[in-house]
Amino acid sequence: MFDWIALPFFNVIFFLGIGLLATAFWIWMLIDCITKETDRSNERLIWIIVIVFTHLLGAILYFILRKNKRNR
Template structure:
C-alpha cells in the first residue's frame, strides 16, 4: 500500500517538474523574442528569469507579459 502512494507521488512530481521546465523555457523564449529592445528591459527580464528560475518565470508571466501585450500587442 505504501509503495503505491510513493509511486503516484513520484510520477506526479516528475510531471510537475516537466511542466514547470516547459513553462520556464516558454517564458524565456517569449522574453527574448517579443520583449522590445529599447532600453535594458529585455536583458533585465531575461536575467530575472534565468537567475530566479521558476519564480522569475512566474514573475515575468504575471507582471511584465500582460503589460507588454497591452503596450505592443505582442
C-alpha cells in the same frame, strides 16, 4: 484496499509532472522574452537575467508583470 507500496511511485510521477510543467513554462517565458521583449534601455537583458537566475519565480514574475501588460 489501497496498496501502500504503490504510494511512492505515484508521488514520484506527480512531482515529476509538476517539475516538467514548471520547466516547460520557464522555457516558454524565456523564449517569449528573447523574441518579443523590446530592447528599450536593456529591459530585455534584465528580464533574461531575472528569468534565468530565479527559474520559476522569475518566469511567473515576467508573466504577471510584462507579458500581460504587453498584450493589452
